Amino acid sequence: MIRTEVCDLLGIKYPIFQGGMAWAGTGKLAGSVSEAGGLGIIGAGNMPPEALKEEIKKVRDITDKPFGVNIMLLSPFAEKIKDVVIEERVPVVTTGAGNPGPFMREFKKYDIKVIPVVASVALAKRLEREGADALVAEGLESGGHIGTITTMALIPQIVDAVSIPVIAAGGIADGRGMVAVLALGAKGVQMGTRFVASVEAEVHPRYKEAILKAGDRSTVETGRSTGHPVRVIKNKLARQFMKLEAQGASPEELEKLGTGALRRAVVEGDVDMGSVMAGQISGLIKDIKPVKDIMEDIIKEAEEVLSTLSKAYLGG
């Protein structure tokens, strides 16, 4: 049975996190993942604090198991979101887009576990020093906002640099990927795209369909020139964005094109002019399943893969 120290740390059954995606990481999805034994994470994104309270309530209507909130540190509401998390005693916080240093001390006072998402060794080491309980190390094959290093290259370098547990994100959608990152030294996986293609995900059916239709080369990186690269499924918006970027458009022009684009895709199902954030592993995803099946199938496949490798190469 695949169980790691991350399960003990957080009180969960499977070392599987659902990425705290803005708009897509709703209370319903997070609650369903937690109820099924993983760690569901609400993506607070740019949510106002009242909205987060509602999503937390939805999680608690579904499950009494541990769950998390992802705080986007650049959000104008970051400070207030932090207060809600404390008030509601959310068990786990993940953070993106910056250094959660100042918040970390407060969370720790309330025994809230803090697990920052990192994309480099330097930030990993710094956040370990500042008290992070674990880290999500995210490769550039992930959907949404990304760094510059791939999962294969990043995980072992971060594992060697810190002693807290590392959860791998980016490029994982099945049991093979899970065993791969366990071999690299990770103690768990975080998946985003795989959970978007679930029954419980409250994204528009056309968004899910876009993931199922994607092949290996369907995603592109936009915004590298702005310093805030984002991986999306290539569509009309992405092509416009890349064209403007190549022409040397100003950050303001690009931002204007991007404003509201994720909501348009997730909520309205505009998969042409919306931002369909998804990872490079989309090409491997061929079905929409309940989150319980997603997790149980992955654990089962991971055990089979490991058993096959052992027999083949250890003669065991």
Added chain:
Amino acid sequence: MIRTEVCDLLGIKYPIFQGGMAWAGTGKLAGSVSEAGGLGIIGAGNMPPEALKEEIKKVRDITDKPFGVNIMLLSPFAEKIKDVVIEERVPVVTTGAGNPGPFMREFKKYDIKVIPVVASVALAKRLEREGADALVAEGLESGGHIGTITTMALIPQIVDAVSIPVIAAGGIADGRGMVAVLALGAKGVQMGTRFVASVEAEVHPRYKEAILKAGDRSTVETGRSTGHPVRVIKNKLARQFMKLEAQGASPEELEKLGTGALRRAVVEGDVDMGSVMAGQISGLIKDIKPVKDIMEDIIKEAEEVLSTLSKAYLGG
């Protein structure tokens, strides 16, 4: 003992290829890797045919075991290099930068194994149909000329799409990486950067030093705008190149800056204005070792990793 069908196919002891790097993949390095049980590969690059003959002789002075030649299909000498490979009955050919279709039929007449390097599912499927004996699937974390998909995302998608063996390249420098790609379904690994940091590699000591000094964020991708992206260690040349690219320089201007740059780094040791091609896994490489030790250490570590995972997660 980690042995796969690739070992049987090629008559080698370890399922480890040394990437056929231009300038760095010399007869001495390739011969040493083959003699130690892997598949050494001469990087023909833009070599004229006589130079390749000399390198093949060097391999054969070191070993009588199987080895390979990498043919860069864009080379002006590609056709003549192909003739030398046939004349010399080189056991294995890998190919880059294009579709080796027309050459493939000729090689097969002489029972020369053909193993194209691919970076997408579409090309993998096409080359299997055209008779490839196996494929090297290369992630964008590799050094040198690269594609757009990471190893973690690419390997399972290609493994699912073809039935010939897949050798994984990109982001692998130790036994953890080897087990990771075996879990993803690969039947072997190809490593470039790890072998450049070997005693036998005939690259300038300053080139090796640059790899040892590299951290996780030391490499950059240049030339994405030209359609021929290349991963190198960030230096003065790379910065100039990126600046020109951002300014919308013409392909000709960029090509001019790149001409002779790899030779400058490998042969002259100019690590400021030369092209120091290296993978994102450079940050993991901390020593220069004999190729025999590199391979034996990796196999040993891979077996240990697999054994540890089995004990932890299969209770075996």
